[in-house]
Amino acid sequence: MGRKRNQRKSSRRGAPLRSHHSSQHSLLPPITMPPFKDEHILLIAPGSQMTLAQLGLPETFTPARFRFPTRMFPAEKKGEYEPYRVHERRQEVKASNGTDAPKPDVEMKDAEPAEGTPAAGTTVKTDENTQDNDESTKTIEEVFYEEDLASDEGAIYPIENGRIVDWPCFFALLTHIYNTLSPPFHTPIMLVGQPVWSARDREAITQFVFEKFKAPAFSLMDSALAACYGYGTATATIVDVGKGKVDVTAVTDFAVNEHGRGIALEGCGGDAMTDRLHELLGPKGFTREMCEQLKRSNITEILPPGTPLPGSSATARQGANPAAAASTGGSDGDESAPRGPGEGTQTGIEGSNGDEDEGVLDVAAIVSGNPTEYLANVEKEKTTTKKGAADPKGARLPNSKKEKASFQFEEFVQLEGEKAAAHGSRQYVRHARDIEVSVERFLLTSPRSKVGNRLTSGILEDIATQIHHTILAVPDATKRSELWDSLIIVGCGSKVKGFTQALLAVITQKFILSPSATIFTSEIPSNFTTPLPTGANTPAPMSQSGPMYHPAAPGVNPLLVAATHNNPGMPGVMPGTPSMDPSMLSHYRSTGHSQTPTSVKTLKLPEYFPDFKDQGNSNAPGASSGSAGGNPGASGTSQGGHGMEEAVFLGAQMASKVFFVIDQGLSKSYLSRVEYNESGPSAIHEYIL
């Protein structure tokens, strides 16, 4: 069965068919390796929900070309896995007919996108039953194996909160990705590692990569460091907001500070926000799926602490079951060809393969030509116009001032009736409707009322506390101030509107020191030791100025602020207090240091990767949610200030360019096969970045 699928795949791809490279090592030159090429680098970034992958580095770096849901389905044979749910379908074929009914394959292509409803499995059975009923004696029963791209029933998620919980499944996923991308022999592999992986985990992965893929070189890069590469900075605090967890890492001079690192902080990721929404809205008839889409919609926003909620009462539309709310776009979808099953889950398989062969990658074209994307845009426009018509007054108010707003909820509804039966397979209709939500949409980071094992004070405060803890644990105290001033916030969980601003506001009100506590040990001495990024190792100069948030609490003398913070905007203002006598300074403050933070800022993202900037939120549909139907309507959500939650992948591309192509291993940044053969998997620890 597996063979059947593979054949179909490779033929569809049109690429030269390659067997699994079991005899590949004999083809490799024994010692000297030819230099690696840009187009032969395989990048894989596993996450708890989505695994990003790409073969080859494009001219200008782009978001990951392939997105695989991080899940596999158990195959029939124990210990083997399939990328899609496969179920048996028995069909009666007329013996005389002769045609072997290649139907399932065709149908699959026509089937609606991958976001499935949990009910999918049961409906198949009804199909079978109806088939069985009109069975005639002349038919032979044949068993078809059908890949159900829409279902996630029975899926195994090998990564939970960053931890690899099911190794065989994880390895099967890696193999699936490898086979799908089908890299040539001489392909170095760059894997972005989760911070939570232990040393032994990394060894196991190293062993797998070398022994299964026969890779000539392998690099295992820490995701936090990759984010630093993406931003082109040597020192930063990386906050990675994932699905179920948050990682907080302080990186100083391209070195990850392991001590005090916030690893897989639970209950702080995107799921926690959905859970909170569900807790608030559940009694009003919202399903978790609705909350998930609400979270992704552009009406959901995290307001900085202290912002009054619009409207006086925190009540949503009472009584009305949101499911009964105005239903709109039920008619679209269905057979309209573009949304084939492949696109929903693995964006652009077909599109990119032709390009690979040419060696020239016009990713922008692929992406813009991506039907899902296109549809999403159309959808978005429709939504906005519709909303404007319905609520002309409210539309002019900013979202945060509106008491109520509605978002478009989409779900896939099984197509019933004769049409479906005729196809013998399931058909889905995308069903969209507007649901109105009240101020609950601003409360997704508030602490949950049902206290679990943690006395959490809301996820933002937990993250802020972790940042404080992590930075305080950095042994080099002179770096701490810089770490506070260079926060990098990545991860899809941070895509909720207002996340960054609200986080900064929480830090400000909880941890920022008042100017009077720092006036006598102003940042002047430490600024000498921490030069501004010059951009020496980045293609374009970085500007770190323009704080998003003024650190000073309200009501403080602005001159004091200027004096203590040495604001780049006011370079002339120097503290003039008598105690700032330079000789005293040098004598008493040479090694002592002052408390932090006096300010907190996020790093500005590099300007020179327009694709990443524009694409900031393009991964909303399907991509960040394998199972829970993505909401294309939300894909246009604009993010104030940041849009590069996948900076990790950008960084991985930059790093692979440097490691594999530019310095060719001079900087000991990857483990070569020769060395692996000598020292075994544990050699990876000398190369882990």
Next chain:
Amino acid sequence: MNPSNPPQAAEYGGDEVSAIVLDPGYSTTRTGFAGEDAPKSLIPTYYGKYNADGQEKLVFGDDVFVTPRPGLSIYNPIGKDGIVEDWDMAERVWEHSFISRLTGTKAGNPFQNGLNDVSSDELPTEMEVESEEKPLSDSPLLMTEPGWNPAKAREKTIEIAMEKWDTPAFYLARSGVLAAFASGKASALVIDIGASNISVTPIHDGMILKRGVQHSPLGGDYISSQINAIFKANSPQPITITPHYLISSKTAVEAGQPPQVKYKTFPADKAPDASYRALLEERTLSEFKECVVQVWPGPTKLSAPSPTGVSNEDMARTTPGRPFEFPDGYNQIFGVDRFRAVESLFDAKAAIPDPDSPFPPPTPAQTIPELVKASLAGVDVDLRPHLLANVVVTGGSSLLYGFTDRLNHELMQMFPGPRVRVTAPGNTSERRFGSWIGGSILASLGTFHQMWISKKEYEEHGPNIVEKRCK
């Protein structure tokens, strides 16, 4: 690499053995692979206990600093003197320290992890799952211990390592010896300023001189208690530390003004108890130690008059103070007080009296100069000059600003004859992890191979073998 060839002996003992070095301290537990320059895993030795859903739950690691748990209380399995008191929990904490970052979970059944081609009929129908997977079955383990560790505790340690963790080889080394190794010395006088203890350990040719080992409780926790005493007597108002977890937001205030803060409240049955608060207060205090506290540089005591006739204390008053802001936003400048907090480490009379302190007032014999004197008195006269020329300073609390200068002055005054030379690594992590680094060096030496106590030897001789082999 022909898999049928047995590994050669020379290869086996070398760096290829990924030994784990475990350096358990009172405040933190350091663990990492031998051969690396810093421990990969650094966790607090403190652990938390709380009740959830009617079950008692334990929490290890840094996480507890970030999110408190309902009704959480904090414990430490190690006693104030640095000797393990609660063996069961010590084992759990240590185990967490290597499982969380180093060994992790197993990569699955070898039949199914995709690395081996096994045809389906070869697959055993039922996997013979080991009844209990032991965490260290393929890593030799080197552990450290304080110089005054009793024999019983040493035997218990090897018992845990061999029987609970199933380590193939084990060694127990004195932390003082390892700290000397980390500084590249085989003979040294190691002054270790830890959290619960300060100790002086004379070492000759890599062997500990047991009669010279001295220790006293004037460590980092004692300094914290002195700082608390200062806060209590502070003018214009006594200072209480409110840890971050009790604060929801603060407003900037001028120096010396009462804090304007919004407190967070927990329901009475959910609130973490006093031990948790103390643990988090300690974090603020360690920030205070880093930013404010300073050791009077000497050469004479803080209370003594300086050569110019002005008292040292008046001299200290003229230096500019250092500001500090507390989690609730209260901030003030600390002047001469910041010197007084540590003065009693050198001068018992300078201790700030505080009847509520858990530490009794220090006796003169507990101060560092007296400990050094007593330690040297316990070793051979001929060795003393050599030891004084190789004084090694280690331990996190020795990072107090000005500490080594003062120590140098004190030793030179006490021993004017022989040359005194104090070695203290400037790098923060080398100072904090001195004994771990020494262990990392030792365990990665090829020649150390013969020193390991193997599982077989343990099974043959019982836990008492540690007394014979690890001297």
